[in-house]
Amino acid sequence: MGPIVEVENVSKRFGPITALVDVTLDVPSGVIYGLLGPSGSGKTTLIRLIAGALRASTGQVRVFGRRQPSRANAARIGYMTQSAALYPDLSLRENLTFFGTLYGLNDRRLRERVETIAAEVELADRLDSPLHTFSGGMRQRASLACALLHEPDLLILDEPTVGLDPVLRRAFWERFRRLAAAGRTLIVSSHVMDEADRCDHLAFLREGRLLATGSPSELRQITDQANLEDAFLALAAGAGSLLEGGVR
């Protein structure tokens, strides 16, 4: 099977600001693909380009072989934005029902999925409470539930574990692993290096440029470092002296 996501020489400018410079990477099917980098490195821009919320300035992004943004892809993608991005005045059930209907679930299937997904993120007892009564962690689980509701083939999660306590964070990663095992593809961004080891593939980003891609062990190997944080630092230092697109 070919790659689910193909990013080819993509640059993105916002007026005078360049957010991404000539990024190329492939995301294979059924893996957890981590986008790692400090804040401001272009992770969110790359995620939004893949999700179809933005258009590339140059180069192209293809998902399921179709150029993004593509209406035909929309129903197969689940997208969790960095902020909860739900409707605080509505109950969790109303939020889920709204997004489920947008993604074309019929009434019966929708009722089933709302119950199932609420149980999965341990919010079954809060289904009818308005979201503004939720804590930050609950809101993040609600946001994940909305992205998972229509059982997308590709899940794009922008810093899904930010601000979560260690117990919840572990639960999130275990859920991601189960989804990947069930054949779904996940793109997860993070600025926390200790999450990098939980991914199958990694892309290191810094200042809008791709430093390197590979599995965690490959990245440790090419940099001759024992942990990924040191690997990132070595690559970042190397990029300063190397020409554009040096280490790949």
Next chain:
Amino acid sequence: MNLRRILALATRIVHQFRRDRRTLFLLFVVPVLVLSLLAWIYRGDGASQVSLAVVNEGQSPLAAQIVTGLQQDDSLTVREMDAAAATAALDRGEVDAVLTLPADLSLRPGGPPQQIDVTLDGSDPSTTSAVMGALTRTLPETVVRAVNPAGLPIQIAPRFLHGGPEFDRLDYLAPVIIGFFVFFFVFLLTSVSFLRERSEGSIERLIVSPLGRGEIVLGYMLGFTLFAALQATVTILFAVYALRIHYVGNLGLVFLFTLLLTLGAVNLGIFLSTFARTELQVVQFIPLVIVPQALLSGILWPIDSLPEPLQWLAHALPLTYAAEALRGVMIRGDGLAALWVNLAVLAGFAVLMVVLGTSTLRRETA
């Protein structure tokens, strides 16, 4: 276009406002309160009472007759006093004007006209015109009665094509108030909802979902049209049944014009919310978008009475056409044949706003 998705968005908007008591209060109670207040102002007693001091210098028979005539006028309170007391009372604001009847006041047919001095405070134009109105109404009649007890030999007998002798400012204002509140609240609520959609980031979720941009606009229009129709119904029922305002029109046409105004207001809200980053900035659009329309669209003053350049401006504002149409339908019982220009202009405004609203959404994925 998928009807289910559009309905899902409209339902979501209804759910969002259903539980928001403050917004519901603004939507349904405020128009009723404002109409009640206007009814009180225009129909309550005492507002037009003018207090007059009369200085009767000579006690001539004609002067006595004039005083009696003035006392019989319901809109006047007449007190006789001497010149010094009258001036002091006027200065203290206890009376609105001082009428001085000269000592030698008498009817001299063929002689030069005689003068009665009126001293006014002059600092409030509405009091000035109330005093002068009452005097010009009462004095000639009183003077004529002095010679001819039957009064003026020629009387004016008004007949009305529309309205009637009981028709007042409130009857004239109520149809426009309905249109004004629909436009104001729909514009405000749409721009704030859309702004929240952007600031909370949920617009991003909508844009990557299968929901098309046209569907977003349609869903918003459908959701807010429901609130606008409910608001118009509440306001009309209150005005017609509780305030007994003059109403001869076709309710369907009232709703048709309200609907067109709503569609324009929703999309204007979507469009202008692009230029605001906070809810405060949305509120700052009110003086720009709402106040000129309130002043110029014929709500308070007839458009014909405006200076010519302002008349052109008034004819560029959608509320002008809606106000005119709502008055035509409710007061004169006009049908579509008389109002098709208004219909076409409002439809054109709605289409223009839909295009602008949709195009701002397109820029969302720039």
